[in-house]
Amino acid sequence: MTIGFLGDLYPWTKALHIIAVVAWMAGLLYLPRLFVYHCAAPGGSETSETFKIMERRLLRGIMNPAMIATWLFGISLLLTPGVVDWSAGWIWVKLAMVAGLTVQHHLLTRWLEAFRADSNTRSAGFYRAMNEVPTVALVVIVVMVVAFPKGVVGMWEALQARYRQRTGKGAALNRASHVEGAE
Numbered sequence: 001m002t003i004g005f006l007g008d009l010y011p012w013t014k015a016l017h018i019i020a021v022v023a024w025m026a027g028l029l030y031l032p033r034l035f036v037y038h039c040a041a042p043g044g045s046e047t048s049e050t051f052k053i054m055e056r057r058l059l060r061g062i063m064n065p066a067m068i069a070t071w072l073f074g075i076s077l078l079l080t081p082g083v084v085d086w087s088a089g090w091i092w093v094k095l096a097m098v099a100g101l102t103v104q105h106h107l108l109t110r111w112l113e114a115f116r117a118d119s120n121t122r123s124a125g126f127y128r129a130m131n132e133v134p135t136v137a138l139v140v141i142v143v144m145v146v147a148f149p150k151g152v153v154g155m156w157e158a159l160q161a162r163y164r165q166r167t168g169k170g171a172a173l174n175r176a177s178h179v180e181g182a183e
């Protein structure tokens with residue numbers, strides 16, 4: 001299902017999607033970092049109270065609105081005519097990664113509540129590890145969205161063309177006839 005008028009808005013929807021993504025990712029990467037430092041501050045101390053304010057402002061002021069905007073503009077892009085080929089694998093991998101980031105967002109909210117109640121039991125090492133989750137998801141998503149549809153399929157087609165040129169053979173490399181654009 002697509003919505004016709006979204007076609008005219010496509011460059012704007014994509015620009016706003018990317019802006020929202022950057023803000024959301026900044027929070028997903030920074031909040032676990034704050035938790036790492038917060039672990040070293042004794043409960044009830046002035047430092048701990050300062051971290052609580054920083055964490056709450058980051059979550060409420062930036063991350064929550066940015067996550068909602070990322071989803072809204074992302075779904076608008078899905079509904080834009082001609083943008084997504086649902087038979088291509090990249091969009092499914094991307095959506096799985098985004099679902100993972102959304103779960104991470106909700107877990108961070110829960111951990112923030114524990115810090116707020118001075119009842120955190122997790123270690124700095126745990127939050128350091130959690131910091132790596134959005135990094136990995138970010139790399140996979142950007143490769144899936146930017147390089148995979150054009151780059152990987154395009155590279156395969158160029159390889160085929162070179163092989164045909166060199167050998168004069170028709171489509172010997174063309175076992176992947178399911179690849180879009182392959183003859």
Ligand code: HEM
Pocket residue numbers: 014017018021025070071073074075077078083084098101137138141142145146
């Ligand atoms: C929240 C759910 C999301 C949905 C439904 C969604 C969907 C989409 C769609 C349909 C496009 C257009 C692709 C095209 O124009 O060919 C797009 C573009 C893009 N998305 Fe998302 N996205 C989501 C979240 C994210 C996240 C979390 C990231 C990064 C971590 C991201 C990064 C990008 C980038 C960089 C582009 C531009 C790619 C280009 O230049 O074509 N998206 N998104």
